[in-house]
Amino acid sequence: MPSSTSSATSLRIVIAQLNFKVGDVAANVDKIIAAAERARDELKADLVLYPELALTGYPPEDLLLRPGLQRRVDESLQRLLQVRDIGLVVGYPESTPKGLYNSAALIAEGAIQAVYRKQCLPNYSVFDEKRYFIAGDQAVVVAFRGMRLALAICEDVWASGATLEAAAQGAQLMLTLNASPFHADKWREREAVLRARVAEAAMPVVYCNLVGGQDELVFDGQSFVMSAQGEVVQRGEAYVEALYPLDVVVGNQPVVQPSVVHEPLPLEASIYQALVLGTRDYIHKNGFGGAVIGLSGGVDSALVLAIAADAIGAERVEVVRMPSRYTADMSLEDAELEAEALGVDCGTIAIEPAFNTFLDMLSDEFAGTKADTTEENIQARCRGIILMAISNKKRKIVLTTGNKSEMAVGYCTLYGDMAGGYAPIKDVPKTLVYRLCEYRNRIAPVIPQRVLDRPPSAELAPDQKDEDSLPPYPVLDAILEMYIEQDMCAEDIIAAGYQADDVNRAVHLVNLNEYKRRQAPPGVRISRRAFGRDRRYPITSGYK
Numbered sequence: 001m002p003s004s005t006s007s008a009t010s011l012r013i014v015i016a017q018l019n020f021k022v023g024d025v026a027a028n029v030d031k032i033i034a035a036a037e038r039a040r041d042e043l044k045a046d047l048v049l050y051p052e053l054a055l056t057g058y059p060p061e062d063l064l065l066r067p068g069l070q071r072r073v074d075e076s077l078q079r080l081l082q083v084r085d086i087g088l089v090v091g092y093p094e095s096t097p098k099g100l101y102n103s104a105a106l107i108a109e110g111a112i113q114a115v116y117r118k119q120c121l122p123n124y125s126v127f128d129e130k131r132y133f134i135a136g137d138q139a140v141v142v143a144f145r146g147m148r149l150a151l152a153i154c155e156d157v158w159a160s161g162a163t164l165e166a167a168a169q170g171a172q173l174m175l176t177l178n179a180s181p182f183h184a185d186k187w188r189e190r191e192a193v194l195r196a197r198v199a200e201a202a203m204p205v206v207y208c209n210l211v212g213g214q215d216e217l218v219f220d221g222q223s224f225v226m227s228a229q230g231e232v233v234q235r236g237e238a239y240v241e242a243l244y245p246l247d248v249v250v251g252n253q254p255v256v257q258p259s260v261v262h263e264p265l266p267l268e269a270s271i272y273q274a275l276v277l278g279t280r281d282y283i284h285k286n287g288f289g290g291a292v293i294g295l296s297g298g299v300d301s302a303l304v305l306a307i308a309a310d311a312i313g314a315e316r317v318e319v320v321r322m323p324s325r326y327t328a329d330m331s332l333e334d335a336e337l338e339a340e341a342l343g344v345d346c347g348t349i350a351i352e353p354a355f356n357t358f359l360d361m362l363s364d365e366f367a368g369t370k371a372d373t374t375e376e377n378i379q380a381r382c383r384g385i386i387l388m389a390i391s392n393k394k395r396k397i398v399l400t401t402g403n404k405s406e407m408a409v410g411y412c413t414l415y416g417d418m419a420g421g422y423a424p425i426k427d428v429p430k431t432l433v434y435r436l437c438e439y440r441n442r443i444a445p446v447i448p449q450r451v452l453d454r455p456p457s458a459e460l461a462p463d464q465k466d467e468d469s470l471p472p473y474p475v476l477d478a479i480l481e482m483y484i485e486q487d488m489c490a491e492d493i494i495a496a497g498y499q500a501d502d503v504n505r506a507v508h509l510v511n512l513n514e515y516k517r518r519q520a521p522p523g524v525r526i527s528r529r530a531f532g533r534d535r536r537y538p539i540t541s542g543y544k
Helices: 025-043 061-065 067-080 154-158 161-168 184-203 267-285 299-312 329-342 352-361 371-395 404-409 430-443 447-452 472-483 491-495 500-511 514-518
Strands: 010-017 047-049 088-094 099-108 111-117 140-142 147-153 171-179 205-210 211-214 215-219 224-226 232-235 242-249 292-294 317-321 345-348 396-397
Touching: 010 025, 025 061, 025 067, 025 088, 025 232, 025 242, 025 329, 088 111, 088 161, 088 171, 088 232, 099 140, 099 147, 099 329, 111 140, 111 147, 140 491, 147 154, 147 161, 154 161, 154 171, 154 345, 161 232, 171 500, 184 205, 215 232, 215 267, 215 396, 232 329, 267 299, 292 299, 292 371, 292 404, 299 329, 299 430, 299 447, 317 329, 317 371, 329 345, 329 447, 352 371, 404 430, 430 447, 430 472, 472 491, 491 500, 500 514
Parallel strands: 010 047, 047 088, 147 171, 171 205, 292 317, 292 396, 317 345
Antiparallel strands: 010 242, 088 099, 099 111, 140 147, 205 224, 211 215, 224 232
16 A cells, blocks of 8 residues: 655644535535644644545435435545545445445545455345445555554444454554444443454454434444443543544554543433434434424424434524413413423414314214314324414424324324424333433423422323323333334233233233334434334234
8 A cells, every 4th residue: 555754752642523415425525624724724634534435425315326426425535535635534335246235435646545344244224335335355464654554444343353353454553434323322332342343353443433313313423432442532422513633652552642632411411412413413304494393382292302402502492382271270380481491483283173073064974972082182183283384384394292102102192292204202211201301400400390390291182191001111111122122022021020011001002003103204213222223023914
């Protein structure tokens, strides 16, 4: 491999923890070049390390099947060759006669000095890279300004092979490009895995991770540097774009110099910030002017309102109270208090006229039947029509307010409270909703305590409470976690100490309502097993 003739005794690497937009190759390369110029001119760097597939954003999914995308990638690589006096390690899809690779190029001195092709292609959970890419089969070690650098891409460092092969070829420092999505405590897993790789290969690792929201996924950043002794000597902040300089003393055993180690956020803070970032990027990257929310006075819509206001600013959020004959006065009062606390415009549109009109229209069809959930669903659908009308007229996205517990058991109405464009708390169990509200109130009290204390209710029937139809949420959420996230069967959950009636009912409802979840809007993934990209079950199934 070509090498620099520099006799420098230290190497300065900048970790470019950046937020890219999938498919917007021109804007992405502009951001890459701007970061390189700043790293060179202000931070006096020798090399910049970018995240995985920085040119296209991650994951580009079936955009990779379009020849036009690859033409833009090739044109952008030519632009990067014009960057002088600094090296770039950039991730991109590489088209070859054999097929498409997930690759990383080291660009310096106006040329591509080395290309590494990802060897381990993840094909589980939210990943399906084998649909698009073929696997590389060789380590790449390149000499650069007095050091032998190994390149790796994300999944490569979750197994031993690529790291050990690079070490065997004389690598002194590993640079790894990553698009590692967030779930709760994911940072611990990453650092534990890298500690194992460092122990095997006896060399330091620089880990650059993507930041930003992409549909359901959130990338939390938290890039880090680990010494050859397995110590984290630098860690970036979560959920922010930043350039982090790292100095490496060049020698037979290079030493990474300690720098700022940002402490990871506590669990509730980390999840809340993931929800904010995912919501913000979905709204901004899709060009919406603002958001509209149906504010019920309950805990779920209160949390979604706080997330939205923190994500895009209160001035761009609108809430609507939509009372019916079953809406309690305290719900209207609490909704108004929530809007006032956050400085959000709050309107009121009663659904009673629409509800009565629908009942009148359907009176012949419903003759001789008793009122049931049908009438409850009509109320929810009246609200859905109102919110979608506001969305269409004002170009604001409707944020739905359903949580994971409700989505799991179908305690939600198709074309009613499920109507909307994005579902910020779709992967948040009800019990965690309360914890996140308490966290947000510690920053500033924006959710009335009464909302947190009163029993949750859909308020679609007289004196209705959620626990009239469902097990208590602490019980339900524990059962759902075992069934959905741990894939435990009903018998094993019962053996773990849960009532058979509660378990069987919950499992039956989860299976029954797959058709609803298929029609739900996307929402932020915070768990290991979110509905949608993670958990893909057939709607029509005889499995019991």
